Structure formats: structure tokens, C-alpha cells
Amino acid sequence: MSTTTAAVPPSARARARTTGRKGNGRNGPREGFLPRTAAMLVMGVFTVYFLTPIWWLLVASTKSRGDLTTTNALWFSDIQLGENIAAVASYGGGVLPRWLLNSVLYAGVGALVATVLAGMCGYALAKYVFPGRELVFNVVLGGVLVPATALALPLFLLFSQVSATNTFWSVFLPSIVSPFGVYLARIFAASAVPEELLEAARLDGSGEVRTFFTVSVRLMFPALVTVFLFQFVAIWNNFFLPLIMLRDESLFPVTLGLYTWNTQVNQVPELRLYVLTGALLSIVPLIIVFLLLQRFWRTGLGSGALK
Amino acid sequence: MSTTVLDVQARNRARVKVPHKKAIAIFVAPFATLFTLFYLIPIGYAVWQSMLVIEREGTYGEPREVFGGLSQYAQVMDSGPFWESVGRVLLFGVVQVPVMLGLALLFALLLDSPLVKGRRFFRLAFFAPYAVPGVIAAIMWGFLYSPNLSPFKPLTQEVGFLSADLVLWSMANVVTWVYVGYNMLIIYSSLLAIPTEIYEAARLDGASQARIAWAIKIPLVMPAIILTAIFSIIGTLQLLAEPQVFRTFTSAVSSTFTPNLLVYTTSSVPNVSLAAAYSVVLALATFILSFTFLKVTQRKAFQ
Numbered sequence: 138m139s140t141t142t143a144a145v146p147p148s149a150r151a152r153a154r155t156t157g158r159k160g161n162g163r164n165g166p167r168e169g170f171l172p173r174t175a176a177m178l179v180m181g182v183f184t185v186y187f188l189t190p191i192w193w194l195l196v197a198s199t200k201s202r203g204d205l206t207t208t209n210a211l212w213f214s215d216i217q218l219g220e221n222i223a224a225v226a227s228y229g230g231g232v233l234p235r236w237l238l239n240s241v242l243y244a245g246v247g248a249l250v251a252t253v254l255a256g257m258c259g260y261a262l263a264k265y266v267f268p269g270r271e272l273v274f275n276v277v278l279g280g281v282l283v284p285a286t287a288l289a290l291p292l293f294l295l296f297s298q299v300s301a302t303n304t305f306w307s308v309f310l311p312s313i314v315s316p317f318g319v320y321l322a323r324i325f326a327a328s329a330v331p332e333e334l335l336e337a338a339r340l341d342g343s344g345e346v347r348t349f350f351t352v353s354v355r356l357m358f359p360a361l362v363t364v365f366l367f368q369f370v371a372i373w374n375n376f377f378l379p380l381i382m383l384r385d386e387s388l389f390p391v392t393l394g395l396y397t398w399n400t401q402v403n404q405v406p407e408l409r410l411y412v413l414t415g416a417l418l419s420i421v422p423l424i425i426v427f428l429l430l431q432r433f434w435r436t437g438l439g440s441g442a443l444k
Numbered sequence: 445m446s447t448t449v450l451d452v453q454a455r456n457r458a459r460v461k462v463p464h465k466k467a468i469a470i471f472v473a474p475f476a477t478l479f480t481l482f483y484l485i486p487i488g489y490a491v492w493q494s495m496l497v498i499e500r501e502g503t504y505g506e507p508r509e510v511f512g513g514l515s516q517y518a519q520v521m522d523s524g525p526f527w528e529s530v531g532r533v534l535l536f537g538v539v540q541v542p543v544m545l546g547l548a549l550l551f552a553l554l555l556d557s558p559l560v561k562g563r564r565f566f567r568l569a570f571f572a573p574y575a576v577p578g579v580i581a582a583i584m585w586g587f588l589y590s591p592n593l594s595p596f597k598p599l600t601q602e603v604g605f606l607s608a609d610l611v612l613w614s615m616a617n618v619v620t621w622v623y624v625g626y627n628m629l630i631i632y633s634s635l636l637a638i639p640t641e642i643y644e645a646a647r648l649d650g651a652s653q654a655r656i657a658w659a660i661k662i663p664l665v666m667p668a669i670i671l672t673a674i675f676s677i678i679g680t681l682q683l684l685a686e687p688q689v690f691r692t693f694t695s696a697v698s699s700t701f702t703p704n705l706l707v708y709t710t711s712s713v714p715n716v717s718l719a720a721a722y723s724v725v726l727a728l729a730t731f732i733l734s735f736t737f738l739k740v741t742q743r744k745a746f747q
Contacts, residue, residue, distance in 0.1 A: 176559035210595030261471035287727040291486035345467030376685040392579040423575040
């Protein structure tokens with residue numbers, strides 16, 4: 138068998154590699170029992186490390202307040218997840234569903250708008266020659282290195298000048314600017330959208346803007362999904378901006394809301410269970426979205442990092 | 445002679461119309477406008493605000509803002525808490541970033557090697573914590589560390605994870621837990637992009653997996669590692685959610701624990717001018733540090 142390795146076409150070998158089957162032949166026996174066991178042991182130990190906190194959160198959210206501290210924290214006792222969810226959703230006049238909705242608006246809609254804007258700008262920087270192009274790109278690149286949190290206070294000062302703090306827009310508008318998205322879209326558009334295709338579209342009488350939205354967007358799709366996910370996470374994780382901007386509880390994203398509850402745990406003990414159930418409710422949809430979009434996430438990230 | 449030719453050429457070029465001007469404007473203008481409004485102007489405004497000082501006539505006079513030049517910056521330079529917080533996040537970064545990226549690289553290489561079975565499962569399991577926002581991760585780990593609420597009470601009652609000595613490293617663990625899988629995925633996807641033919645020669649020559657990883661794979665994924673390192677450095681200097689949340693679990697985290705926490709505390713005093721000065725110094729430091737790192741490593745990695 139060992140002599141046939143060289144005859145296997147590269148594509149078959151690549152497939153074997155990605156599907157997890159080891160290529161047969163010469164490189165087979167070299168990985169002995171010991172390295173394989175050691176590798177699996179490392180992966181196993183870290184699986185426990187990564188999943189235990191999430192498992193614990195899931196179990197804790199199913200318990201009654203009494204069971205939370207008295208029963209085994211890593212296994213179920215009386216399951217009452219439904220009651221807990223109902224209780225947490227109606228606590229404080231149903232403010233948690235409101236927070237979840239706010240988060241979807243800030244992060245979901247915000248990231249969507251940011252992706253469209255960054256995609257258009259990156260595309261123009263890649264596909265057209267115009268005066269000031271390099272200047273725009275370099276300023277944007279500088280923006281990549283200035284993180285969103287560093288801008289929270291300056292934005293707060295600016296919004297106070299126009300008395301617009303503590304509004305939905307004070308968190309939403311700054312969130313739709315993604316310099317990293319422009320960078321990624323430019324790199325991806327440069328290689329993924331062939332010039333000939335644009336010429337063909339022009340000959341067919343399609344306008345530039347229409348060509349972008351009908352043809353180029355499809356070719357840039359993996360990169361755009363990556364930009365979306367990246368910006369979504371950035372907005373979702375940006376704690377400083379809502380913390381400094383918002384006073385009105387009904388405008389909070391879920392992260393800030395749960396944080397506020399957590400600061401009151403000592404005065405209002407039942408909040409402890411609500412914080413945990415609320416945390417579970419806020420991460421489950423995210424985990425599902427992430428797993429569904431993971432394929433795009435990977436290809437897009439790879440292309441961004443390799444350049 | 446040559447200069448006049450160049451002049452003519454330049455004039456000609458200036459007169460040549462840029463094709464698709466309207467389309468370019470439609471594509472670029474929205475982002476450029478928002479970037480100016482919510483990136484450039486706030487930074488400029490913060491710089492201006494940081495140069496104002498509040499002056500009163502007598503003790504009870506009307507306070508008014510007057511131009512104070514760089515006096516706030518002198519105060520920043522003299523500020524003990526500021527430098528302590530900077531030292532703290534630098535210490536944090538020097539330890540946490542290499543540990544996190546080392547683990548991410550190890551997992552990516554293992555996933556890419558023939559040693560591991562079930563790579564799809566491991567990929568998902570390791571990436572899952574990234575879906576947990578920093579604030580919620582900090583709340584979860586706050587419970588897990590707590591001597592009274594933790595499921596690991598025998599351990600947490602013995603070891604003070606939330607004590608003044610350990611709390612910085614407990615936070616490092618939270619950040620590592622969230623971000624290892626994400627960084628692993630970036631490195632892993634660039635490993636997948638390497639054509640397998642590159643290793644064939646090495647394999648035929650009898651090189652071990654470890655040798656292939658060290659001599660071929662790691663140099664090829666260096667750009668990905670640099671990218672993850674830059675984002676990690678930026679993230680470290682910006683630490684806010686984790687210390688802010690931990691303040692509800694322990695008194696060991698002061699209100700000036702990290703630079704951003706100090707900015708927040710100072711702005712709620714309210715001393716916005718000083719907070720603006722802290723912010724400007726912090727943004728500048730982040731920019732310079734990640735830019736320098738980018739330049740230095742690029743030179744080393746690609747020459």
C-alpha cells in the first residue's frame with residue numbers, strides 16, 4: 138500500500154485530510170499509539186474546560202431557587218426551566234424580552250447595515266481608481282487599530298453636545314461603522330470579483346450600482362457574512378458604549394440589563410436565578426446562529442488573514 | 445524640458461474625468477460620512493475637550509471652561525492610578541496573549557494533523573464560548589469562582605480566585621475561555637488553505653508531524669497569528685466588562701483597575717476633561733502598540 142501514496146490524486150488526499158480520514162500508506166504508521174492518545178487526551182481535557190461553564194448554566198437555569206444552592210450543580214434535580222423562563226420574562230414588567238429585542242436591533246440590524254455600507258465602500262476601493270483612494274483606505278486602516286471601546290467616551294461627549302445621549306440612536310449609529318469590514322471587503326472584492334465580469338455587465342448596459350447589488354454581492358458573499366458576524370459580535374460585546382450612554386432601562390441591550398440585575402443580587406436574592414436564566418436565554422440563539430453560519434465564518438476569515 | 449512635459453501630463457490627467465464618478469460616490473459616501481461623524485469627529489472633539497479646564501472665580505463663582513493647553517496631559521502623566529492600571533493590563537497581556545495564542549495554535553495544528561478524530565465536534569465545542577458576550581461570561585465565571593455559589597466549592601473555598609492576588613488571573617482565564625476557540629478557528633482556516641502538496645515532499649523524506657508543523661505549517665500561518673495577536677493586544681488594553689462585572693463579586697477590583705474603568709470612573713465624577721485626556725492617551729497608546737507590533741513582526745516574518 139505504501140507505494141501507492143504518490144499515485145493518489147492530490148484532490149483525494151485533500152479530501153481525506155479535511156474529512157478526518159488519515160491518508161493511507163507511508164504517513165500511516167508514523168503516528169504511533171502514544172502521540173494519538175496524547176492528542177486526544179489534550180482535546181478531551183479542553184472540551185471539558187470549554188463546555189463545563191455552559192453546561193452548568195444550562196443546569197442552573199432549570200432549578201428552583203432552593204435547589205440552586207443545595208443540589209449537585211452539575212446535574213439536574215427538579216426540572217422547571219419553563220417556570221423559570223416565565224418568571225424571568227415577566228419580572229420587572231417584562232423588561233427582559235425588551236432587552237433581548239433591543240440587542241437584536243442594536244447588534245442584528247446594526248451589523249446588517251454596517252455590512253452593506255462596508256461592502257459598498259470596500260468594493261469601490263478595490264474596483265475603481267479615483268483620486269484620494271489610498272488616503273481613504275489608509276485612514277480606514279488606522280480606524281481598524283482604534284477599537285470601538287476607545288471611542289465610547291469621545292462619542293458620549295459628542296452626543297451630550299447635541300443632547301442625544303440616552304437615546305436608541307446614540308448606541309445604534311456608532312455601531313454601523315465597521316472599518317475592519319471595509320478592509321476585509323476590499324481584499325476580498327479585489328480577488329473574488331473579476332474585471333471581465335464587470336466589463337461584460339457594462340456592455341449589457343447594467344449600471345455600476347445595479348451590477349454591484351446583483352452580481353458582485355453574490356461573489357463577495359462569504360466575506361460579507363464574515364463582516365456581518367464580526368460586527369455583530371463587536372456590537373454585542375461592546376459594553377462601554379451602552380454603559381456610558383444609556384440611563385433609561387428600556388433602552389438597554391441584554392448585556393447591560395443583566396449586568397444591572399447582577400449588581401442588585403445582594404438586595405434582591407431571587408435575581409440570582411433570573412440572571413442565570415436570562416444569560417442562558419441570551420446566548421442560546423447566538424450559539425445556534427454561530428453554528429449555522431460557521432461554514433462562511435471559516436472561509437471568510439481564512440481569506441482575510443492570509444492576505 | 446522634462447518638467448514642462450510632466451506639467452502637461454499632470455494637467456492632462458487632472459482634466460481626464462474619473463469614470464463612474466457617480467457610482468463611486470454612492471458606494472463610498474455613506475461609509476465615509478458615518479466614519480467621519482462617529483470616528484474622526486469624536487476623536488477630534490475628545491482632543492479639544494481634553495484641553496479645556498474648569499475655572500471658577502473664587503470658591504462659589506460660576507464654573508466655566510477655559511482653554512488650559514496640555515495641563516490635563518500633565519495630570520495624566522502624574523497620575524498614579526493611571527500608570528498602575530496601564531501596568532496591570534500590560535502584565536495581563538504579556539501573560540494572557542501568548543498563553544491564549546499558544547493554545548489556539550496547538551489546537552489548530554492538532555485539528556489539522558491526522559492525530560485527532562472527531563474534529564468537527566472539537567471545532568464546535570471549542571468555538572462555542574465565543575458566542576457568550578464578555579459581560580455574561582464574566583457573570584458566569586463570577587459565580588463559578590465564588591466561594592459560596594460555585595459548584596466547585598471545595599476548590600473555591602480553598603483557593604481565593606477572587607482575592608486581590610489572583611483576581612487578575614481569574615479574569616485572564618475568562619478572556620482565554622471566550623477567545624481561544626475564535627483564534628483557533630482563524631489559524632485553522634489558514635492551515636486549511638495551504639495546499640497539501642507542500643507537505644508531500646517532507647512526508648516522503650520521513651519528517652514527523654511535529655517537524656512538519658514546526659518547519660512548514662507555523663511559518664505559513666504566521667500572517668494569521670499576527671492578525672490574532674494584534675486583535676488580542678487591542679482587546680487587552682481595552683479591558684472593561686470583566687473587571688466591571690467582577691466588582692460586584694469581590695472588593696479586590698478597584699474602580700481604577702484598568703485604564704477603561706478609570707476613564708469611566710473619571711467621567712462619572714464628572715471630570716470629563718480629564719477623562720477625555722485619559723481616553724486620548726489610551727487610544728493613542730493602543731494605536732502605536734498594535735502598529736509597532738504589526739511592523740516589527742512583518743519585518744521578521746516576511747524577510
